[in-house]
Amino acid sequence: MGIHFREVSFHYPQNQLTFYQAIADITLQIAKQDEFICLIGRTGSGKSTLAQHMNALLLPTEGSVEIFGSLITNKRDKKINYNLLRKHVGLVFQFPEYQLFEETVEKDIMFGPLNFHVPPEQAKQIASETIKLVGLDETYLKRNPFNLSGGEKKRVSIAGILAFDPDILVLDEPTSGLDPQGKIQMMELFKAIQAKTGKSIIIITHDMDLVYEHASRVIVLHDGSLIYDESPEVLFRRGDLEQFHLQYPNTIKVLSALRDRFGLDLDIYQKNLPDALLAIKKAVAR
Amino acid sequence: MSHIDIRDMSFTYTGKRMILKDINLQIEQGEWVAILGHNGSGKSTLAKTLVGLLEPAQGTVAIAGTIITPETTPAIRKQIGIVFQNPDNQFVGVTVRDDIAFGMENLCVSREEMLERIAFFAKKVGMEKYLDKEPASLSGGQKQRVAIAGILAMQTGIMIFDEATSMLDPYAREDLMKYIRQLHQEGLTIIMITHEIEEALLADRLVIMKEGKIFADGRKEELLKQPEVFAQSALVMPLALQMAMQLDDEATFGEVKAFLWESTFAK
Structure with missing residues (x-):
């Protein structure tokens, strides 16, 4: 089993008296291999919050998340190596600025491998291989990530996760900000990674064309609750998607x-x- | 005098590689222009030169007859508002209310007027219930709506949306587009930078950038008859038009094709 959510709720604290419930009572399982899941729902429906539970960046307020055998609850467990969980489940954020922080693209991509004790020379080699995977050439390695365009930053942030080769990939809107050809290339890359390694891939997106063409399973959130978990063929035959602010x-x-x-x-x-x-x-x- | 007048403009970060090359572009008051182009084609850089965030290496950019220089930039900024792709780059306030107020504070809007505009524009973008919340607690799409409200509240004559909807869900995007249409009807000059052809179709005029140059510029009805322009600039035509163009047997599919064209422009 890869990831198992059991009755998970998460509250963002507002002030001492009130809280905002981002996800409520979510139960779902994600296999380690061969899943191509799209996670959809209107803005504010809880998609990113759910994704951040998949590698314990957020701890559930209620319920538990089992990640590759480690049981995550609202209490930090000293026996669990949280760092290692992130080697199992790699998460790419919606806004690349959240994960780019080094002075060169190369250092940024090397960060993950170094963090997981890959020798520096090998990490360097990995950086020059992964930069090409995401559609940029090696001249980008010496550039400052903050001078790149939105689409280029996105590619670098994805390369940074691919570099440490996690078992499951979770990508929060990996194609937003990419041009049409960039989108196609990126989806081809994810498909190729899955074909080669069988890794499960979870993509958060608003792009229903992408969902219909690529997903084997779609999880739909609405106001923090899981409302549908089924194939895209079944989902898009439903007549009620518009009431959940979803399009066809x-x-x-x-x-x-x-x-x-x-x-x-x-x-x-x-x-x-x-x-x-x-x-x-x-x-x-x- | 054009509302926006760019003459022989080039831009470089390093002095070597030119990001923008010989840009000539005139945009009239009240026009709605979509700037399209592949990643790295220079669209966002062009937008930044329009608000004086970047200074051209050669040539000039003039807004309502005033050439942008470091000295004129503060005055120019009162006439031109820009909404970026990532709202986190434009958040400064402790609450949503503070954030919407920020731009107006720089314009010395009176407190009474400011409160009125905050209420009005927060409602416009559907964020009136969130005024006391911290921006950090909002979702990406919600943050973007707050950022947009803050710029709209400055009531500038020119609005630039730099991939401003790429983080929004389709409904939030449609809502925003409706509102942009209203701004256009009120006479504002609108520049929309986007990859989304469906979105660009709402504009009257398309400017297509490729490798730092203007590759094509014209009415959308004219440009969309030229699929090669889109193919050569790494853009994708609207799905309905791709269908119409590939159903080549006029006798059989004439009516279907006519409908596909009509429905593309009916938005």
């Missing part, structure tokens, strides 16, 4: 508009452009 993938939106306008017998549940074109051609021929 673009293919479904465009195809359903066509179906309604021309009264076509059209299968609107297509994941990509070639399939959508085939479906249109079939429907028009009928």
Whole structure:
């Protein structure tokens, strides 16, 4: 078992008298291998809070999270090596500025490996390999991360996590701020990592096209509660997503508009452009 | 006199590699322009030169007839507001209320007026219930809405949104777009920097950047007829138009294609 949430709630303290409940009574399991999960929900629904429980950056107010055999509760346990949990579950933040802090990109990427006792020379080697994986060349290694564009910072922050090779990857909006081709490349990279290593990957996103095309499982949060946990095929056939401030993938939106306008017998549940074109051609021929 | 007038402008951080090259761009009062381009194409750098955060190496940027220099920058900032991608870069206050007030304090808005505007713009972005909360306790999207309220409250004549919606969920994004449309109707000049073609479609004019230069500039209806412009600048056309272009048999798909074009521009 990779990660097991049991009835987890988390409260952010407001002041001495009140608190704000970010997630409530969450129970779910994530396998170590072969899961491609998208975690979705409107802003403020608790997605990032949930993700930060996956490597014990936040401790649950109630309930427990089991991470690779370590039971995490609201009390810090001296027997648990919290640092080691982060080797199991690597978390990339939504805003790259939260995890970039060194004066060069190279030092930033080397930080994780060094922290997990990889020798410096090898860490350096890892940095020059991972920078290429995320679509940047080696000249970036000597640059200051704070002078990079938003999309470049994002890539460096992802490289920093890939560098220490965690067992599970949790990525909070890894494609926001990337241009269309950058998004495609990044998703291809995650797919390739999974194909090669079988690592489970969890992605927080608002991009329903990405969810529909790539996820094998979708977890939906609304006001801090888990409301759906199912395949994207099942999820996007539901008629009630808008009440949770969720949208449908673009293919479904465009195809359903066509179906309604021309009264076509059209299968609107297509994941990509070639399939959508085939479906249109079939429907028009009928 | 154009509202924004950029002439022969180049920019470099290091003195060697030019990030912006020979930019010439005139934007009239009340225009709504989307600036598109791949990561690293120079869009955000261009936006920073418009508010005097970066100084051109060559050429000039003028706002309402005044060339931006270190001396004129304070006055220019009263006419032009910019909302960035990451709201954390623009938070200063202890509470959401303080934060919305910050920009107005620099403009010497009276206290009464300030309180009125805070209430109005907090409601506008749907954050009126959060005025006493600490910005740090908000989600990314909520922070962005607070940052936007703070800039809107300064009531500048030009608003720049630098990938300001990339951290918002689709509904929050739609809400913001509705509001930008209203600002546009009120006569503001709007510049929207984005990767999202769906978002750019709301603008009237598209400026496409590539490798530090302006690669294409025109009405959206004209540019969208040229798929090669999008392909060459690493951008993606709206899905409905990609469908329309690939359904090439006019006799069979004529009506379907016409509908796909119409629905793309109907937003």
